[in-house]
Amino acid sequence: MANGKMSLHLIRRKTVNAVMLSLTGFCTFIATGTLLYILGYLFVHGGKNLSWDFFTKLPAPVGETGGGMANAILGSAKLLALAMVIGVPIGFLGGVYLAEFGGNTFAYLVRYVTDLLNGVPSIVIGIFAYTLVVLPQGHFSTMAGGLALSIMMIPIAIRSSEEFLRAVPLALREGAMALGASKSKAILTVVIPAAKNGIMTGIMLNLARVAGETAPLIFTSLGNRFWSPGWEQPTASLPVMIYTYALGPYEDWHQQAWAAGFVLLTLILAVNIVARFILSRQAHVSR
């Protein structure tokens, strides 16, 4: 009797085991399956709609078919370049500070605020750039959009630089200082070069992340159906074009939105794959 109960109990436990384990497998299947399905859809659909015109032509007048997004591609490149020029130095230097001089309360505060800034929704950054640049300057511009993106880059740049600098073995620093180098000299000549690859990859990943940001651009760099000369004029950008074209009524716009999505995502994923490859190789070497 007692034995029967025991085995019943055991059977129950074994069943639960089997059911739950297959359930987790099922979860994995659903989660990755759905995600891969929709991305596959994007690649098939976007690739189909891609043409040479897409890269070389300006958008056609509204409602006419044809044309491309050459100005949006260049616009995105300019916005990213600007964001990098502003965001990376601040982020990198901040990261050096946290990694090398960051044991005090002030560093704790900086770290806390960096996390805070990282958590600020991108649309709020858009409002910030609008009140900070667009309103005082009196016009929408590449500058305003680039600034908004740079603010998004800073916190990530800080944390990734800090992380990679910290990963540099203590022995290296001590060695340099034992040879008589000052702390700042040791950082410049030994620590930063040692962390260089990691930091560079961090920047690449960071750029890939902000490349797809749309919300901070809607009311800073606005949009433009022509080329945007210089830095003081509104500019088109790929993410904003996807947004407007996807919601438009024209079939041709939808197709171009797919093509733009394809281009944008291919770039982002390529950067991610390359960066991860570099990082994993580095991890092997350092071990």
Place this chain on the structure above:
Amino acid sequence: MVTLVAALTILAVTALLVYELYVHSALSRHKFGWSFLVTRTWDPVAEQFGALPFIYGTVVTSVLALLLGIPLGVGAAIFLAELAPPKISSGLTFLIELLAAVPSVIFGLLGVFVLIPMLHKIEGPLRSVLGWTPLFQGPFYGVSLLSAGVVLSLMIIPFIISISREVILAVPSDQREAALALGATRWESTWDVVVPYAYKGITGSIFLSLARALGETMAVTMVIGNDPKIVTSLFAPGYSIAAIIANEFAEAPGELYTSALIELGLVLFALTIVVNGAARLLVAGTSSKTGT
């Protein structure tokens, strides 16, 4: 020295951000006071603005995203960390981490053209199973709180999976071995030993995802339906804070209107800070509990 200046810049930028939001929302804050947060009217003609429908839409879609995302995400993380052969696990994890890099606007694009047609197909079955609840009432137009929640869940699942998987992997293997040696099944060792051990990290990943979902803009704007009403049915269209700012900020006529939108931005900012803060507190709390 230079590095200190850079560190100070972060503080300055963040302080300036809060200051700008605060100053530019002054008009609305003075006119409506705290009642802004609990008023459900949004009437641009009468210049009556209340944040409640947007807060509601934001919270409902985010919670829905968590309800769908947590079981799927944590389940998949357990599978990848505990059960799957290492090769498959690292391959899938690589893919999933790539998915976390997909921008919001692309999820919106897919939401409009792939997900909504899919939801139209499962509307019938959903209604026949859950149609008795107030959550699945009324007509379904495609764009809705439900669509926004589902798109959001897809966006946060990669986060939950990759962080949870890492914390589960970090659980020392003697914990598992001890449980197995005592005669526990694989599932029992995972669920009763490993998961509680990793509880803190999993909760952290969930809160991070929540903060992300709350502030998510583009994908939600494209599928939520843009209707500032408070309706219990998930089939109904709604509106989120981020979505109304994206839609109306550049075009809101009148100072008070703009100011109200900026105050919404301030509310969203505060909301994400509270969630991030809560995540920290919670994580600290659980860590001291499991520590003993």
Place this chain on the structure above:
Amino acid sequence: MMRNIIGAILGIALLAAVGSAQKALKGSGSGEQILINGGGATFPYPMYSKWFDTYHKKFPTLAFNYASIGSSGGIKQVTEGTVDFGASDGPMSDDQLKQFREKRGCNVLHFPTVLGADVPTYNIPGIKEQLNFTGEALVGIFFGKITKWNDPELTKANPGVNLPANNIVVVHRSEGSGTTYVWVDYLSKISPEWKQKVGVAGSVNWPVGLGGKGNEGVSGQIQQTPNSIGYVELIYAIQSKMTYGKVKNSSGVFVSANLASVTAAAARASKEMPDDFRVSITNADGKDVYPISSFTWLLIPEKIADATKKKAITDFLKWMLTDGQNQTEALDYARLPKPVVDKEMKAIARIQ
């Protein structure tokens, strides 16, 4: 230190590369590129886009960049001075004019460009016919009082059409818009209750419905949503091949929006055009008149400090009123009546 310098150099090099790539891509343009920025109404967007495209091809150094952010956006941004010109389908209110004067220290001028029409457009599976709508039916639908497609108010006006018993899904604009202004201006003329409870403005507190962004967004939304109805500018319905209804005018005739019926709506207004061009022509008299028609305006500050920009804008206005008008009909917008063109030609001189 070295690294920072290298970083800075790299950054500058990148900027320079992007800059030169841009020059190279732009090609021959030897003269300085002038970009005039404008924004606003989505209602005439296809027309403006066509004009600006033609004009850019004619004068390659001149680009008019137009953002279709909605009429309220046009009014807001021109008042803030973030764009060189605005555009709207609803004339600015006295309050808005006053605000403009206070902010910018000069007046803003309205220049009618074309005439267009708001049409009720719908997506009812199985119905391809052009339905008839009375003003009362439209008020009822947008108030949420008429909720089924087979409501008597609709079946009465459409004998012989088998309207389904499905729920009506209302789609409206999510942002401030001149198309909305024209639409609710008409509804208010039909229904005092609408005027009192909802009012007339670019964005209102809608009793029912989904929001779509822009004429583009509303058309897109209707196409994706069975049993929906919304209002868009005629060209959007035509270009995206959507069915749209006839509307009963004040003489009791159901009229379809087209060049003739929209032009007819402007007949009286063109004779009695006020000096500031601010005029509403919804629900105008006449049996051929399409009742939900409107002028659409460019909003141009009276004073333009930058002489090149001023010249570019006034030149464009003159071109738009002459050659530009010849392109209107291909896009189903009605051209401006002759007296209005003459009056505007004179008004251009007021831009200083």
